[in-house]
Amino acid sequence: MSHDHHNQVEEQHPPKLYGVIAEFETPHSLIEAARAVQTAGYTKYECYSPHPVHGIDQAMKTPYSPIPWLVLGGGVSGFFLAFLMQCWMNGWDYRYIISGKPFFSIPAQIPVAFELTILLAGITAFVGMLLLNKLFSFYSPLNKNKTMQRVTNDKYALVIEADDAQFRLQGTSELLNSAGAHHLEACYEEHQTDSPPMIFWQVIVLLVAVGLVPMALVFKSSFSASDEPPIRIDHGMAYQQKVKAQQKAPEGVFMHPEVSRNESNRPPVEGAIQFGSSINEEFNKGKSNGQFITGFPETLKGKLDDKMMARGQRQFGIYCSVCHGAAGYGDGMVHRVATERMLSGDASMWVAPKSIHDPLIASKPNGEIFDTITNGKNNMMGYGYRITPEDRWAIVLYVRALQRSQGGKLVEAKPANTPPTTVSR
């Protein structure tokens, strides 16, 4: 033994004996020593080597690691977790038709189930390995030992802890000597406490507190409104170096040689007719010589029949009724929801859609109604891009029919052969 017991000077607090370190030159002698120590009945000992040593587990009679079972558990729970999660998300919480497949269909769940199986198994392996190896402990008296530092490089060591029931300093040392130890050393705990200093914990608490601030801010902002533009840490795809319609091209963007940098659009090909600039002004703009027409365009002559009326009713139902209401009183679903939200304080401003039975609107010429559908008015957007001119005229036809149906006089039903008597409404 190279160290004797500490002398009497530090006797007030005698250092506690941690264990005996035996140093070995070869992995083979380490295995032999481990076998001898195991046979002698020690339980609290550990072998240290700079590389994995074949056969050391058998010599130490190490029980099999529980890691495989933990990993299996992690994998299986990942698998079922993925199925439950997708079952709830796709089948219940956020049902969304994706390429005509059922909401909950097993093949679609496989990739996520696979990934989550791997993920949880991997995390379990990693965390389980750390925990089982006690890699979270901050202190070991072996850490500052010079012999043990060599173990990370070119030496092998076997340490028997003093806590072991079999441990007797003399007897244990002799055992290790006879097992071929190259060098023996007693290891003492330097401090009575094995926890880090108080300042360590204070710093940890402080860091955790500071680390919570951004999360708290994010949490707060999800419950409050702000007039400021959103803070973008990373612009992502919001702003890109690309040409946008009707804008000057940014520097560094490749441009077609025919196109000037000041206008992103290529000039139209010769002979092209621009959208909405048809030669048939009546049909496409509802105007004749710059004046809105009162009737219907010549092109539609002979087509203003029940079929067109039904078409208009259908298109009105699709595009117009959401705001203007099915009967045109300006009480569509959008209006009702917006009003409700405004009353509850969720929305700030809402301009109610016009009733088409308003006398001012009823008196407008057909062409102007067509123009309003095409280009929009005030808050109303233009529908020229999504409704064909023919359908727009069909809507005008239907609007006229609606106005007549609501603005007319109620007539008392009479037998077919007697002339109707007009009753004021």
Place this chain on the structure above:
Amino acid sequence: MAHSEPINIANENRRLGELGNALSSVSFLVGAVALVAAIAIGYFFCGPYGEASQNGGLGTGLVRLQYAYLLGFVFFLTITLGGLFFTMALYITGAKWGIVIRRIPELAARNAPILAILSLPIIIPMLFGSHALYEWADQTKYSGDAIARAAAQVHKEAVRASDAHPMEKYLAVYQDLIHAKAPWLNVKFFTIRMVIYFLIWSGLGWYFYSRSVKCDETGDPVMYANAKWMSPLGIILFSLATTFAAFDILMSLTPTWYSTIFGVYIFAGSNLSIFAFSILAYRYLERHGILSKAVTTEHYHDLGKLLFAFVFFWGYIAISQYLLIWYANLPEETAFYYPRQSTTTWIVISVLLLFGHLLIPFPGLLSRWVKRSRPALIFWACWLLVAHWIDLYYIIMPTWAGRVAGDMLHPIDPPLPFLEILCTIGVGGIWLGALARRATGISLVPEKDPLINESLVFQNF
């Protein structure tokens, strides 16, 4: 086992000797008897279920015999290709552990020329105008002639414009698609390609086998260096040949279907089968006192790990192929799965494959204990060889059943696979007989390989 004394390879029994002669004779005999029996059954029992067929020539037993033969042929082709790949993989990775168990895969790979000969019964009838196996081989119909092609297109457009069921429309497109593929799928080019594939496989199999055997005699480490140098090139050639061969031999059975992952799918099955075969082969040798000390539990453990890995790899590839086709739902792609889910029996076979090839062996091979236990490993090796056979049955036979029914999408139910099993035994007998004959004259372990000692003392952690 820890740091025990290295096994002296010179003290090991490492030659087949008399056993090899007996094994090859018995294999050849069994193979020949099985093939003759298969031909006889195919000839005398004409209908698909043994009765006379209503569907002209396609329902006859001789036609089914061709499909059954193709199944047996491809089964042993995949083992051969797996052996070739594993040999090259050992070289390219510089793996030390596997040197001891390299000889059987090498011998399997060396069997490629045998399979080239065994492919003649598939190719020669095609050269004489038979199109019983591959519909595209019908030269009178799909000659690449412009008029026939135009007629097929007119027919296609007419059916497409009608309100037919999407799968019915697919059938109309079917013939037009085969016309379109005629530049690739024609008998002449097919034969040329088969020659190229077998030249590549046989050349590589011969190269790695001969380097290794030469090293047995001379102990010249240059042999190892040469083989290592060759392995990357070999893997590139192998991958291309195997991918295209999978397209040609198996994928073109459904001539309109395409799946770019299909080559990898066959590659996965190839590796799985060579590991299963190696486990069985080394266990057989061990039982006869050959290499009983050199091949240790550690080597079995690693073969078991690879077997396990390729069970999952196969599943990964199979699901990937299925998932993309299922999601996109395009008629020309689903045409592969549609007939395989059209009747209860075919659904049972599909589900059998899912469970037998993936869901049961995966947990079965998961434990370290299983991979280190000889009986358990033997059990799973046999199981997976059967599963691999069912996999190939699932790829090949629905085409036959569909053509008998006269409708590729609604095949008849499969009959008992006695003809298929006989053909597999027949091809296997010849394949194994050739392997045993070649193995008789040589050492069954690369005994002077520069890395052999590291392989002998190899241990798993």
